[in-house]
Every structure is written in structure tokens, then in C-alpha cells.
Amino acid sequence: MVIYHFLSKIFVWLIYPLSIGILLIIISYIFYRNKKIKFFQPLLIVGLIIIYLPSITPIQRILFKSIHVSSFKISELNQIDAIVVLGGEPARSISGIRLYNKNIAPFIIMTGGSGNIFQESQSESDRMTDFLIEFGVEKNSILSEKKSRNTRENALFSKKIMDKHNIKKIALVTSNIHMKRSIKVFEKLDYDVFPYNSQIFRIPKKNNKFDPFVFFPNVENLFVSTQIIYEYFALFLYKIIGWI
Structure with missing residues (x-):
């Protein structure tokens, strides 16, 4: 790897x-x-x-x-064992907090070491854990792994934590663009995955009226x-x- x-x-x-x-x-x-x-x-x-x-x-x-993969609504997430938040943008942590505050699951799993070639002094999961605690998530509800460097390792290293707590049904939190690959990786390890997108990209809505500005690069x-x-x-x- x-x-x-x-x-x-x-x-x-x-x-x-x-x-x-x-x-x-x-x-x-x-x-x-x-x-x-x-x-x-x-x-x-x-x-x-x-x-x-x-x-x-x-x-x-x-x-x-x-x-794009459609996200489950909060009302559709029932009997979830854990919320799994993949390392990356702050929007993912915020979405994880939102689900936790809605009592979707008793645990939040924060996964992410460093995606950089050279190891950072503080892992993504450590930063995200500090962020969650600051916004009211109970420390005992947070499970984290700090060694993963990519999506495959996110799932593989989280598996050790999830197996220990008998977790099989997860609400998976990541960006909408990253979700398709993330689902496939976790499903490969036999987890029941319910996607919850953290919206970080603004995708322009289709306009029925002709708009020449859509052909301007940005x-x-x-x-x-x-x-x-x-x-x-x-x-x-x-x-x-x-x-x-």
C-alpha cells in the first residue's frame, strides 16, 4: 500500500x-x-x-x-450502528455532528491519518475529533483511527474498530463526488452502507432558458x-x- x-x-x-x-x-x-x-x-x-x-x-x-450518488435523508436512517466520517473537508465533520445530534447512531468513527506523501504531526482524525468535542459530541462516543492514507485504508483500518464493537450498519459521510468509490470499498468488506453526502461542491442547476454564460470557463x-x-x-x- x-x-x-x-x-x-x-x-x-x-x-x-x-x-x-x-x-x-x-x-x-x-x-x-x-x-x-x-x-x-x-x-x-x-x-x-x-x-x-x-x-x-x-x-x-x-x-x-x-x-453522483443520492444521499439518504436523516429521517430514512434507522437503526444505524455507527456514523463513519472519512477524513478530508470540515463539511464532513459538520455532517457527522448533524447526524449524531439527531441520534442516528451511538458512535461516530473518525477515520483518516494523512493523505500527504510526508506524514503530518497531527492526523486528520485527531483534528476532526477535537472539532467534534468542541461542538458537543461526547468523547466516549468518538472512535478514531489515525493511520489511513487513502479510502481503502479508511475502510480497512476502521474495520478493526467496527468488528470490535459489532458494527455492521453504517451511515457513511463523505463528499458527494467521493461517495461512489467509498461505498464500493466499504461494501467490499461486507458492511451495510447508507450514504450521507456532505455537500461541498456547488453544482449549477440546469436552466431551461438559454444562458450563454455557461460556456464561459471558470x-x-x-x-x-x-x-x-x-x-x-x-x-x-x-x-x-x-x-x-
């Missing part, structure tokens, strides 16, 4: 639209400097298109629709599209390795 973690953090840049686009633009400039115009123009155009398409709203909508669209492309890359790798 160490090798996978290291390589995934390095080579993932090769699939990002911005990275590919900039690389092609740089190569096109090199051809231009060497008077090879027939290579310059196609590479420049392709590079710009690769950056442009994920940056516009229609493409972002298509990508999001393909990865950074937020590019960011969301890049996250979705990464998820498909991760799903592909997880499938090959046998983690889902």
Missing part, C-alpha cells in the same frame, strides 16, 4: 486537465521556437480545449451526473471536474487491484 500511495500522489498529475493542457502548450511553444509550425498549432489548440471543456458548466454537469468548474476525473481514475485502479 505504501508504493500505491506514493505513486498515486505522483502520477495522478498526469490525468489532470490543467496539467495536460499546460504540458501541451509548453510543448507547442517549443515547436514554435524551433519553427515547426505544423506541430505548434494542433498542440496549442488541443491543450486549450483540454483546459476549456472541463471549465464550462455543461461538461461539469455531465461529469457530476455520472459520479475555476470552480475546472476544480470540480478535476475531482471527478480523479475519482474515475481511482475507481479504475481500485477495480484492477481488487479493492472494489
